[in-house]
Amino acid sequence: MELKDSIRNKYKNYLLLERSLSANSIEAYMTDLDKLSGFLFSESISAENVKLDDLQQFVAQLYDLGIGARSVARIISGIKSFYGYLMLDGYIQTDPTELLETPKIGLKLPVVLSVDEINELMDIIDQSTKEGQRNRAILEVLYGCGLRISELVKIRFSDLAFDEGFIKVEGKGSKQRLVPVSPAAIREINSYLFYRREMTPKKGFEDILFLSNRATPISRITVFHYIKEYAEKAGIKKNISPHTFRHSFATHLLEGGANIRAIQMMLGHETITTTEIYTHMDREYLRQEIIEHHPRNKPR
Template sequence: MMRNADLIDEFCTTLWLEEGLAKATLQAYRSDLQQLGDWLQAQFDETLLAASTEHIRNHVHNLLELKPASLNRKTSSYKRFYLWLNTSKKREDNPCQQLQSAKRGLRIPKTLNEQQMLDLLAAPDVSHAAGQRDKAMLEFMYASGLRVSELVNMPLRAVDLNAGAVKVLGKGNKERLVPMGEPARLAIQLYLNQARGELLKGKTSDFLFVTHFGKPMTRQGFWKNIKRLALVAGINTPISPHVLRHAFATHLINHGADLRVVQLLLGHADIGTTQIYTHVAKEHLHTLLKQSHPRSKSR
């Protein structure tokens, strides 16, 4: 009988070869399955391959103190692993076939309103190189809805300023073409013409956005810059790079964009992930109704 470690390795290798999943995603699968394997060994002296439905249900019951999102991620790992065991003929049944996901409430994403977003875009001091870079990054992210990892890892060659578009390599190595508006195009043009060379100081880089050390901008570095610029803009609500992605999607929906179009721009594999923004738009419409409809105002 195969050892747990060998099974997990083969499973993760299969996912990587067939779907090109990100390193972090594969590591999450590995961690969840190792935890399940260790528990099975300690509680029942069983392996992952021999686990029964009852074994796995007992394990999930012991995890009920976790938040629903964390619990669902683990059960999703177990379901996928045992489906793979079944389809690859390593076992005849699937002990996770009836495993239920935890119910969780609707989580409305944090975002910025349009005025806050305009204030943030105006916050960088474009009289120096770092400010021009920060302005270009903010405009680019708001214009395209990129994930922060896609933004900081953006190759210089992926941007076509003449076409006003960028090739984005997203999750699972899926490529999509994303247009950008004129403010973002102009901000990136200014950054490329003036700031980027000054920041590189004679060094070379394949990445679009660089620091004054001549190295690629990091997620953490961009996050710090956003927090600093939010204070300059007078924005006191919690902010992160992902809030800009939420603002991009929310403002598009508020102005009538088709949900399928927003899904393609964001690079969501499942439109269900994109539908959360319709709930944000409904909140926006309710607010407008209360402010504008004569029957909504107190007399």
């Protein structure tokens, strides 16, 4: 069975908007995905029903074709990324690549904004408009909470627990977690609510926090374009995306002295070997980590 074009196109957009990959990198990912698609077609297997054994057979065929270990590692990395996306968007419930072995290779360091660059980008936003106030709140939440853009666009009023200092987030595989929300983010959301309450959402979206000008949930690509626009106005030359704020969140907390395990839990990066540690960490401790160490919570 062939890989559905709709899934392929959505994955390509994911690589652009959330991974912020270059055109050449995206082309390489899609070429590797096409290799898998060809294998699935020959075996009459759908991408959603792939098992670990199928993937191991696919990798074996790569070696049989004489493809080198480094290239195989790159292809496997791309396949893992694809199935991570399928998990993120709810196409599958379990990741068949989790136990797929891959050669160890160096990782590309993500783009990170400095604290000054974050401040410059925030300050460039015109908060006298409803769009500007909404976008300021969006960027403050992305940076102040370390959320994925896919998590942010799904936030509902019912997910906000400001009295306790948390936002309920639905992450990869529909897993929910409580993320500490900074006072700065709370302040910007409350400012945005002045405009949000004046809007009449389209039916079915009444509980969605961040709405577009059409009164529907704001899209990932819209946020992506606003970030590019603000970065250009602020004179920031780095190739940034919504995910850059998540990387910056983690990096700045770590540089500020926050506990690495607390950061991983706030990001929702639970793994087989660390899940037990994370689930036993105290929620108030997590909240204090972000309050004490996040640069946006300090007087400017």
